Amino acid sequence: MVTAVKEKTVAHNDLDPALIVRAYRVMLLARATEDKLASLYRAGMIKGGVFLGKGQEALSTASSIFLKKGDIFGPLIRDQAGRLAFGDTVLDTLRTYLGSAQGPMRGRDGNIHRGRPRDGYYAMISHLGALVPVVAGGLYARRLRGETGVVGVTSIGDGGTSTGAFHEGINMAAVEHLPLVVVVANNQYAYSTPNNRQFACADLLDKAAGYGIAGFKCDGTDPMACLETLRLAVQAAREGNGPQLVVATLLRLVGHGEHDDAGYVDAALRKANVGRDCLEVGARQLIAADLATADNISQWTKEAQAEVETALNKAQREKGPNPNAEDWQAISTEHLVDGHYDAEEE
Amino acid sequence: MSVTYLEAIRAAQEKALTDDPRVFIYGQDVGAFGGAFKATKNLAAEFPGRVMDAPLSEDAIVGLAVGAAIEGARPIVEMQFADFSTVGFNQIVNQAATLYYRTDVPCPIVVRLPSGGTLGAGPFHSQSMEAIYSHYPGLVVMTPATVEDAYSMMLEAVSIDDPVIFCEHKLLYYHLKADKLPDVAQPAGKAxxxxxxxxxxxxxxxxxxxxxxxxxxxxxxxxxxxxxxxxxxxxxxxxxxxxxxxxxxxxxxxxxxxxxxxxxxxxxxxxxxxxxxxxxxxxxxxxxxxxxxxxxxxxxxxxxxxxxxxxxxxxxxxxxx
Missing domain, CATH: 3.40.50.920 (Rossmann fold)
Known part of the structure; x- marks a missing residue:
């Protein structure tokens, strides 16, 4: 079963207007956060790399906005918006990038490798596809405990669909009939590698049929279409219809990381529909649907920027981790810690 | 009445399933068939829905275990042969082994590796993987040599909050015998x-x-x-x-x-x-x-x-x- 949601120029009847506005404001907040991260990076104030999701905010927001408390979200690189929609904060984002010991990763991991697994917000590792079976496993455990109606969403890019973990994870989720939604952001390039060097099928959505799962496709630059598509996919998973594959077409409007000028991106793509900025499309949609005025959007943008500034002021004042106060233990079971290396240093 | 090394591993898994509802077993052919070596013989019938056949996907099997552990379960996963754990290697060393250090959420999984050489097994059914897993921080690596240790260390592996690579030696499965299972466990970590x-x-x-x-x-x-x-x-x-x-x-x-x-x-x-x-x-x-x-x-x-x-x-x- 493949469902294509056509581009929406007005609000879909089944979408709650308040949810549409909330989604758009999350997109604005994500953009404001990432704009700030980019300028901090250029100023040399970030420890390590910066990986942004500019152009993917609509899809990313839609990925998690239909999730409830108790659901599972396993975001990936370009999911700043989806993270915020699931409950992550600008403060924790900046803490992680700036190396504050008070962030969820306590300086032990950085940037996009953050999460709060106890809250269902899983922390990605860098190996793409690896989160697909992990989110499936979380759902499997919930089902074993007798919980129903739980949904897990995880993201992947066009490059990640080529990994073994993606294949193994989706196939296993299909065999187990788990309520897993996998959202593929086909942003045309995996770092610099274009689609035609990544896969040979006509459409990534064709994979859904191969796994025996439902598939949806949408225009990732169209916020309303993204919301409607994910609403359907999450609902289908929640109702017990097994894994759902969503493939959205869009363009990453930044480099792979801020170190990358993305000079390899075909100029024609930037000018095409796929190269639209979803925030601009969303503004037009909100105004056309009478959900906001241009002034509203301008005001929301300022509020988002102010929230980022407030969080930045706080995060910048926080201390980094103290190497001397670390326990330097990678396991929790005291009597099974190999103390030899500590003894060697003393 | 005697008990083999393999029966001890089976008995320990049976006890873990009995004692702790959070425990489940996932792996290739571990269900009704009882496992390639019969280490899970009859357990699927005894514990319906908790001893399940997995697709032939070592990466996904270990990944599933990590996700389940995050949600509070205590999975035991079987790699049919230790050699095949290389396909699940990434999930073991990068996902399971780093989870506690990175997120403060423990990862109580047991990965069973039927290890070591046996007659005629050849290059891909004989490997000893303990060194490569020991190299990575965040894993406990158990290598029981006796029936008693196979039993008590498996129970300890399930009970602790950290990922355990359980290297059980196939050559000992059938031939190594003890009079009975131990009443008192000698803790892991001590030679x-x-x-x-x-x-x-x-x-x-x-x-x-x-x-x-x-x-x-x-x-x-x-x-x-x-x-x-x-x-x-x-x-x-x-x-x-x-x-x-x-x-x-x-x-x-x-x-x-x-x-x-x-x-x-x-x-x-x-x-x-x-x-x-x-x-x-x-x-x-x-x-x-x-x-x-x-x-x-x-x-x-x-x-x-x-x-x-x-x-x-x-x-x-x-x-x-």
Missing amino acids: RIARAGRDATLVTYSAMLHESLQAAEDLVEEGWQIEVIDLRTVKPLDTDTVLASVARTGRLLVVGEAWPWGGVTAEVISRVATEGFGLLDAAPMRLNAKDTPVPYHPDLWAAHRPTATTVAARLRQLLTQ
Whole structure:
């Protein structure tokens, strides 16, 4: 079963207007956060790399906005918006990038490798596809405990669909009939590698049929279409219809990381529909649907920027981790810690 | 009435499933079929929905276990052969092993690795993977050599909050027997003196314990008393017990079935050389498998791995240098 949601120029009847506005404001907040991260990076104030999701905010927001408390979200690189929609904060984002010991990763991991697994917000590792079976496993455990109606969403890019973990994870989720939604952001390039060097099928959505799962496709630059598509996919998973594959077409409007000028991106793509900025499309949609005025959007943008500034002021004042106060233990079971290396240093 | 090493592993899993509703088993052919070696025989029927066949996807199997552990479950996953855990390697070393350090959320999974060489098993059903997993921070690596340890260490592996790589030796599955399962568990993490002696310390683990004990017995006629230490877990590695023994004997041989480059035997010698150099009366020695894939033909295999004969020969070298 493949469902294509056509581009929406007005609000879909089944979408709650308040949810549409909330989604758009999350997109604005994500953009404001990432704009700030980019300028901090250029100023040399970030420890390590910066990986942004500019152009993917609509899809990313839609990925998690239909999730409830108790659901599972396993975001990936370009999911700043989806993270915020699931409950992550600008403060924790900046803490992680700036190396504050008070962030969820306590300086032990950085940037996009953050999460709060106890809250269902899983922390990605860098190996793409690896989160697909992990989110499936979380759902499997919930089902074993007798919980129903739980949904897990995880993201992947066009490059990640080529990994073994993606294949193994989706196939296993299909065999187990788990309520897993996998959202593929086909942003045309995996770092610099274009689609035609990544896969040979006509459409990534064709994979859904191969796994025996439902598939949806949408225009990732169209916020309303993204919301409607994910609403359907999450609902289908929640109702017990097994894994759902969503493939959205869009363009990453930044480099792979801020170190990358993305000079390899075909100029024609930037000018095409796929190269639209979803925030601009969303503004037009909100105004056309009478959900906001241009002034509203301008005001929301300022509020988002102010929230980022407030969080930045706080995060910048926080201390980094103290190497001397670390326990330097990678396991929790005291009597099974190999103390030899500590003894060697003393 | 006796119990084999394999039956002990099965019994421990049965007890874990009985005692703790959070425990489940996931792996290829582990369900109604009972596992390639029958380590989960009848468990699927006894615990409906908790002992499940998995697709042929080691990465996904371990990944599922990690996700389930995050949600509070205690999965035991079976790699059909230790060799195939390379396909799940990324999930083991990068996902499971880093979770607690990165997020403060523990990862209580057990990955069972049917390990080591058996007759005619060849390059891809014979490997010993303990060294490569020990290299990664965040994993506990157990290598039981006795029926009692197979049972009690499996129970401990399930009960602790950290990921455990459980290296169970296939050669011991059917032949190694004990009168009964142990009532009292010896905790993991501590080595055991399997045979006391005064002339040399022989440190080993897993199936090589039995070759080593035979070699020690063979040297009695020649007047040598060899102390044999069973490491039991290779990570953590109980350096104290090894050093205390070397302090008594002055000589050290370390025997392992794995490949020679790096590994457990090298680690033991490194620790003794750095911390106990003054205790040694002779250069420490080690004996491993040869540095080739594990060969198929029984004659080649017998020469590839250490045996009681080659261990005894190496001991004679150590004792007379």
